[in-house]
Structures are given as structure tokens and as C-alpha cells.
Amino acid sequence: MSLWVPEIESRRGPRYLAIADAIGEAIRQGELKPEERLPTHRDLAYHLGVTVGTVSRAYGEAVRRDYVIGEVGRGTYVKPEEDGTMDTPFHIPDMLDPNLIDFSMNIHSEGEGVEKLRIALQVLAQDPGLGALMRYQAEQGMEHHRVAMAKWAHWHGAPYDPDRIVVSNGVQHAMALSLMALCKAGDTLLCEEYSYPGIKTLATQLGVKMQGLPMDEHGLIPDRLEKAIVQTGARVLYCMPNYQNPTSVSMDLSRRQEIVEIAKRHGLWIIEDDIYGFVHEKMGSLQPFATLLPEQTFYLNGASKSISPGLRVGFALVPEQKVQTVAACVRLTNWMVAPLTVEILSRWIEDGTAQYFMDWHRKEASKRQEVMLKYITRGELQTSPNSYHNWFTLPAPWTAEMFCLRARERDVSIMPAHIFYIGKGAPVNAVRLCYGAPASVDVVEDGMSRLATLLNEEIHAFHSVM
Numbered sequence: 001m002s003l004w005v006p007e008i009e010s011r012r013g014p015r016y017l018a019i020a021d022a023i024g025e026a027i028r029q030g031e032l033k034p035e036e037r038l039p040t041h042r043d044l045a046y047h048l049g050v051t052v053g054t055v056s057r058a059y060g061e062a063v064r065r066d067y068v069i070g071e072v073g074r075g076t077y078v079k080p081e082e083d084g085t086m087d088t089p090f091h092i093p094d095m096l097d098p099n100l101i102d103f104s105m106n107i108h109s110e111g112e113g114v115e116k117l118r119i120a121l122q123v124l125a126q127d128p129g130l131g132a133l134m135r136y137q138a139e140q141g142m143e144h145h146r147v148a149m150a151k152w153a154h155w156h157g158a159p160y161d162p163d164r165i166v167v168s169n170g171v172q173h174a175m176a177l178s179l180m181a182l183c184k185a186g187d188t189l190l191c192e193e194y195s196y197p198g199i200k201t202l203a204t205q206l207g208v209k210m211q212g213l214p215m216d217e218h219g220l221i222p223d224r225l226e227k228a229i230v231q232t233g234a235r236v237l238y239c240m241p242n243y244q245n246p247t248s249v250s251m252d253l254s255r256r257q258e259i260v261e262i263a264k265r266h267g268l269w270i271i272e273d274d275i276y277g278f279v280h281e282k283m284g285s286l287q288p289f290a291t292l293l294p295e296q297t298f299y300l301n302g303a304s305k306s307i308s309p310g311l312r313v314g315f316a317l318v319p320e321q322k323v324q325t326v327a328a329c330v331r332l333t334n335w336m337v338a339p340l341t342v343e344i345l346s347r348w349i350e351d352g353t354a355q356y357f358m359d360w361h362r363k364e365a366s367k368r369q370e371v372m373l374k375y376i377t378r379g380e381l382q383t384s385p386n387s388y389h390n391w392f393t394l395p396a397p398w399t400a401e402m403f404c405l406r407a408r409e410r411d412v413s414i415m416p417a418h419i420f421y422i423g424k425g426a427p428v429n430a431v432r433l434c435y436g437a438p439a440s441v442d443v444v445e446d447g448m449s450r451l452a453t454l455l456n457e458e459i460h461a462f463h464s465v466m
Contacts, residue, residue, distance in 0.1 A: 100436065109365075272300065313342050
């Protein structure tokens with residue numbers, strides 16, 4: 001951590017602006033280096049003789065000016081140099097802070113996962129065919145694994161077609177495979193203007209440009225999609241039609257059909273990320289693009305949200321003419337997907353355990369969401385039944401960065417809108433609230449109580465000027 005302390009006595013105006021100005025100057029002059037950690041709020045307040053609130057406001061202003069970034073559980077850092085690498089706001093530390101209530105990570109509750117895994121491993125250990133899992137496999141995955149994944153896809157309303165399944169190491173890997181198969185460096189990828197940051201990371205590493213598209217309460221706006229296709233020449237769209245991350249919006253059938261017609265006219269490939277589709281009570285009742293436009297849709301799904309992130313099992317249901325291209329990308333990236341974890345998930349799909357997990361998660365999410373709703377009495381909340389994540393637009397005069405900083409001082413972590421933003425201009429003053437990571441409903445209640453107290457306090461109480 002830097003021992004940097006700015007000289008602000010000669011600066012005019014509010015102290016928080018003087019500190020923010022000094023941060024900018026120190027970065028430009030090389031006094032503060034890229035990725036250098038700034039002093040804690042309390043340490044800097046002590047050395048400058050100002051309140052902690054003044055430093056918090058100064059750091060919030062520095063975030064707004066794009067000088068620094070706040071990393072959950074780690075502190076405030078000078079932004080890294082723009083060298084083609086991506087910031088990783090969802091870095092998972094080796095040691096978790098036991099006092100932190102984590103509403104930042106979209107991790108779902110564990111439930112009986114460990115016990116189910118223990119039983120599965122005991123049964124698997126006695127299987128006479130276990131040796132097959134130790135050998136090299138075809139790039140698409142073992143046949144019975146592809147059959148199981150095809151059943152999973154069919155549960156979600158997608159066509160049942162094992163021959164078009166390519167097994168992956170989770171949905172993030174399936175996203176990478178899809179982009180590798182469809183895009184080359186310099187192409188433009190279209191997506192929702194607030195989107196899963198992992199897609200931005202992948203696009204950057206592949207040299208693919210991104211353009212975020214406006215949304216409304218029904219999701220992606222069709223005429224803005226068509227306009228972007230014409231203007232950019234883009235031929236690939238990435239989207240989450242069900243329980244979109246971070247906004248929790250789901251597209252209705254009419255909206256999906258409008259987008260399908262646009263895709264047909266322009267030959268647009270759709271990468272459909274349905275990782276949250278299991279949340280719906282009638283799973284698959286909202287027809288996926290994979291059903292409405294199978295010849296142009298890469299349908300992605302997996303177990304990380306509905307069962308366990310540690311299994312790292314996902315798949316892509318790929319148009320027939322692209323199956324071998326995607327399989328070749330599997331071979332290029334890691335030769336094959338480790339069959340042991342796929343075997344566990346396949347057995348759970350066949351014996352009903354996977355369905356049990358999904359049903360349990362819907363019920364658990366509903367309990368936690370009920371607690372969360374009790375405490376949101378101001379601002380604007382976008383949510384959907386049984387969703388583990390919600391999009392909360394803050395009331396004035398709060399900014400997202402300031403609210404996150406103040407929440408972190410109360411040992412509650414949340415993510416501000418700019419982490420997800422791929423649009424133009426300034427992001428909205430919103431935060432994503434996730435409540436699957438806390439160990440229990442009681443911990444969710446504790447965290448939401450802290451946020452409600454913060455939300456209802458007068459913001460000027462933190463904005464001391466000396």
C-alpha cells in the first residue's frame with residue numbers, strides 16, 4: 001500500500017475535490033504508478049486531518065473521473081495501463097474476509113451440494129467402467145455426456161439434439177469457443193449495454209470490438225439492434241434473454257420474435273447465454289432463440305449457477321454447420337473437457353439430482369428475495385421472481401461508486417453499474433445486489449439492514465468540507 005499523502009492546503013475549493021485533483025496530478029506525474037494501492041480511507045483522513053467521509057467522497061470522485069478503481073475486499077487502486085489486458089473486478093481472493101457480507105458475487109447458495117457430491121463420488125468409485133474417464137476423448141465430449149447435456153438443453157426449451165452439443169469447461173469456456181468460431185480480430189460484437197463482464201474480457205483478448213445496445217423493461221431494443229448492425233457491419237450478438245445479468249430483465253416472446261426477424265434479415269449469429277434460465281418456475285416456457293432460430297443460434301448453458309461452480313461443466317448447442325469448427329476450438333484451447341466432472345453432472349441429470357438442485361435454488365432464492373424486498377424502500381428496483389440478483393437504481397443524490405464505498409465500510413460488498421457497462425456516456429447510478437453468497441437468510445437480513453440504514457442516512461453527513 002502506498003504511503004502517498006497529497007499536499008492540499010494550497011488548493012482552493014472543497015477538500016474532497018482537492019484530494020481528487022491531487023490524485024489525478026500524481027498519476028500524470030508518475031508519483032502514483034498504475035495498479036498502486038492508495039492509502040485506506042482512515043489512514044489518509046488521519047494524515048490530512050480531515051474526516052473519513054471526506055476521503056470517501058474524494059475516492060468516489062476519483063473513480064468517477066476514471067483515475068482509480070475500487071476492488072472489493074482489497075482497496076482503491078490506480079487504474080492499470082491500457083495494454084489490452086482487462087480489469088478483473090470479480091477476483092476471488094485466496095482468503096475470504098470472515099466479516100464481509102458479500103452481495104457482489106453472483107454465487108448461489110450451496111445447500112446440500114457437498115453431501116450430494118460425496119455420495120456421487122462413492123458410487124462412481126465402484127463403477128467398473130471408471131477407466132474410460134482416464135482416457136483422451138473426442139473434442140465434442142463422450143456420447144452419453146452429450147445426450148445428458150441435450151436433455152438439459154431440452155428442459156430449458158431448446159431442441160434435443162446430442163449431435164449438435166459441444167461440451168465445455170463451464171459457460172465462460174463455451175462463450176470463448178463461440179467467439180473464436182464466429183469472430184476475427186477487428187470484428188464488432190453487439191451486446192446489451194449492461195452485460196456480464198466476462199464477455200468483455202474475452203472480446204478484448206480476441207481483439208474484438210464491442211458495442212453495447214440500449215435496453216428497456218423487455219430487454220434489448222430491436223430497432224437499436226438493427227441500426228447498430230447497419231452502422232457497424234456486426235454479424236454476432238451476445239445476449240441473456242432470461243434473467244439478464246445484471247438487470248434481471250427477461251425478454252417476452254414478442255421481443256424475441258422481433259429480434260429473430262432482424263437476425264434473419266441480416267444473417268446475424270446469436271450467442272444465447274441461458275445460464276439463469278433454470279430460475280423460471282416453468283423452465284423453458286419462454287422459448288429460447290435456439291428454438292426460434294436454431295440455424296443461427298449458439299445456445300449456452302451449464303451447472304455453475306444451478307448446481308455448483310466447482311464442477312465447471314457447460315455446453316454449447318451449435319448450428320450443424322458450425323459443430324466441427326467449435327470442436328476444433330476445444331482441441332485448440334485444452335484438447336478436451338475433463339470427463340470426470342461431466343460424468344458427475346450427467347449422472348445427476350439422469351437420476352433427478354440436477355432437477356432437485358434447481359428446484360431447491362428457486363425456493364432458496366425466493367426466501368432471500370423476500371428479505372431483500374423488505375429493506376428497499378427508496379430508489380428503483382428491477383427484479384424477477386426467484387432471481388438471485390437484482391438491479392437497484394439509487395435515489396439522488398447517491399452515486400453508485402459512493403454508495404459502494406460507504407457500504408464496504410460497513411463490511412458489505414456490492415458492485416456498481418460501471419463494472420457491467422458497455423454503452424456510451426456515463427452509466428446510471430445503479431448497483432447489482434446478489435444474495436446467494438451469504439451463508440444463510442439471516443446473514444442476508446443483516447446485510448440488507450446495513451444497506452437500508454446507509455441508504456436512509458443523509459448523504460451530506462459523509463460529505464464534510466473543511
